[in-house]
Amino acid sequence: MKLDNIYKEEKKSAVAKLSEIIITMASRPSGLIGLSILVFHIILAFISPYIAPHDFKAIDPTLMLQAPSAEYWFGTDDLGRDVFTRTILGGRTALTITFFGSLIALLWGGLLGIFCGLVGGKIDDVVMRIVDAFLSIPWILAMLLIVSLLGTSTEVLIPALGFFYGKGIVRVARAATHDVIAKDFIVSAKARGHSNFSIIWNEIIPNVRDAILVEGAMRWSWMLLGFSSLSFLGFGVSPPTPDWGLMISNARGLMSFAYWAVIAPIVGLSSLIIGINLTADAFAKALGIDRSTKAPV
């Protein structure tokens, strides 16, 4: 009898589950490409300080705007700094800040959304209207305000980005919770007399976790773009720390005769965003959520 084989799926450990998801993701071409780009960027972010061929802040007026050569692979910028060194180092800050920013966004957005979805009624109404109000404020304006008041340190940027990108997650988490909340197993748990906390933790989170994680992954790429925009405007990382947004901003005026100084950071930034997006999509598909047919609310 082969029946037992069919039912053999035992409860798996988290590691086994994760590795299974990653294998499923990598089995699609788009997922494989996305994952490789993302992993490449992450590895680069870790090892770049050790492999950088030059000092990123060494200014040399004699080497201004050199075209790519064997010594300076991606050429030099208007201050004579090595573009290759600055490019491979430029992703570090952005990646770190936005990664922790996304975690914060996931945490507060997800929990608030689930809570609103569960309790409903007046509290839900009030909270959601506040979230709507925040959504209607152009985030970059608000970010500029915060940054100019509190400075551009990491301690300010991470929570600020986390807050502004969490608003969208509130809506997704609330919608996902609404899908689950009407199911009888929640009614059953309520009728047994479980506490709200227990219902959120045991019954709701396992069922909405996937949707929220996928949304968080998408927010990460948006946040990266947002953070680079801030840097581009001069409100992100302060010079001379290498950063893609800042590099693009500095070199954009010289694009007509020193294209290399701007191409490298652009490729870095866009490849990372594409990588995250593809990974998030493959992640969603591996979890059985089809983003193409089910748009987030």
Next chain:
Amino acid sequence: MTDIIQKVKNLSIGFRSKKGEEILILKNISTNIKKGETVGIVGESGSGKSTLALAMMGYVKHGLYTIGGECQFNSSNLLKMKSKDLEKIRGRKIAMIPQNAGQALTPNLKIGYQIDEALQLHSDLDEKEREKKISELLNKVRLPSPETIALRYPHELSGGQQQRVAVAMALAGTPDLLLLDEPTTGLDVTTQAHVLELLNFIAKDTGTSMVYVSHDLGAIAQVSDRIIVMYSGEIVLEGPSRDILKRPIHPYTHGLLKSIPKLSLAGLPESMPGSQPQPGIIQSGCSFFDRCNFSDENCKNNSPKLEFLKDLNTSVRCFNYEKLVNESQASQTVNKIKNKSQDKEILNLSEVSISYAKQKLLDQIFNRISDDNPTVKDININIKKGETIALVGESGSGKSTILKSIAGLLRTKDGLIRFDENRNLSSNLKERDPNDLRIIQLIFQNPDESLNPNHTVEEIIAQPLKLYFGLKGEELKKNIIDLLQKVRLGEFYTSRYPRQLSGGEKQRVAVARAFAAKPDIILCDEVTSALDVSVQAAVLNLLQQLKEDFGTTYIFVSHDLAVVRAISDRVAVLYQGRLCEVGPSNDVYKFPSHPYTEVLLGAVLEPDPDIKPKLVAEDIVEERPPEKGCSFQGRCSRIVGDICKKEIPPWQLTDSGNAIRCHIPIKELQKEQF
């Protein structure tokens, strides 16, 4: 009558598994549909009946593909046809009526517009003729005043009316073959009987061939000339419907018919063990071998062929059908219920009203509900320890609402719910203490929704044990295994997820979870209506067994009168949230009864072609209970005059202790109903 309209030849449809194996959903099916004939295809969920019906209109579901064989319609193979040619056939020659008409109709288009659209596509009539045809079609499906119905939107019609519109749309192209996929499954009993009667009429009137797909042998028995029984992707029995229902010569059909509760028999039907094998489990031998009472060694190793028996005009796929030829179906045995209810009252509902009305600001401040015409009103029921009381009624009768109030999920407006004579339960969840919550447990209709898909069986059953008794570690594990054994599931189920269980197994887990709390009362909300017939009997038997072991009291909500008859000691009939009749189940099922009970009893479909439903009242649906007078005045066929509209009828007692709420004296009711 000999012309064959559709010829299915050696049809196999399947899909490819992840490992690349070919898995068959339909295995080598051959059958013919004759002109003017109604063929019923019956089987459990997953038997391939819908796949076969869809293939008959040249459609193969996404993910499946044709492995071999053909579906010939007018001697052309539908499965190889180009989509352009298929378009010409679908709607005009072959039409389909879907299960859920409410979802099949476009919500923002008027009924008339949608029928006109079908006419434009599937007929060559001009505008004037179409106009006439629309009212003609609506008339044909017996919708009242076609002109007004045509101007309505789908949501303004009741479920039965929507289904009628779907029938009208299917008839727009005057098809030769009509495919019906469970067309009455979501409808109320009375509506279902009306729709089936209409389909019968149309089949006779237009001479259209019909293929009627259903899991419900009762419905099939009413409409079909010939029945095809499917099991695990194969035809196991095919023949004239009367013969099949009266003398089923395949063990599966035999067992199936035995496991359906009947109105005429009190007590639980025999259940069939096991469940249908999943597709792709390659077995040698008969696919029904595991569950068969008549099997032998031969069945285990060799698969039987479909054999045509000339003298019975029946095809059967069984080696041992001869054993069954002489055994008639009348030998149905039931396990009589031992009535163990004590005189001690366990739950008392007095003057209970429940309202869904929104509270106004002033009411919120004073924490009261003001509603003159609440959804549920004046419910008085005493429930004794150890008895099974059933609440019966159509959808909207308030039966689930009452359950919710007892469970504390919904506040009562007025009245008292008392447990054990002194504990007041007329409060909602937050006001009850944990022990009050423990003594009342719920089992839900659909186990797919009542079990958290991300929890294992162990985690599901552990929840009440942890919550109420604080069990941990070894003791918890021991209790879980104990409970699983009580619901006849093995220890190895603990690590499985709900998606790995069959419908019956899931419901058993839900039952185990309810019993884990050691409750005094279990509320069963349509617990068997999402299950297959063969599984239903097993779950009912299990519930009965557990009740005898634990002395639990059941409050059983159902729309299925036969199921209620099988399991309950007492029945309360509800209409629009008001009680119509309360009494011992033996007496409720006998006349005299309340006119509404009479309607319900008349509409029950039995798997017997000789018992036709009696259609007493119209199948209209009322949205709100009437403000004054009898709750059933809108549909009652025995209305005696103004008194029914003005005064709430009094309770009258029959000799056997059956209480009926009607203005007509008992003696007269008795005379009229006999």
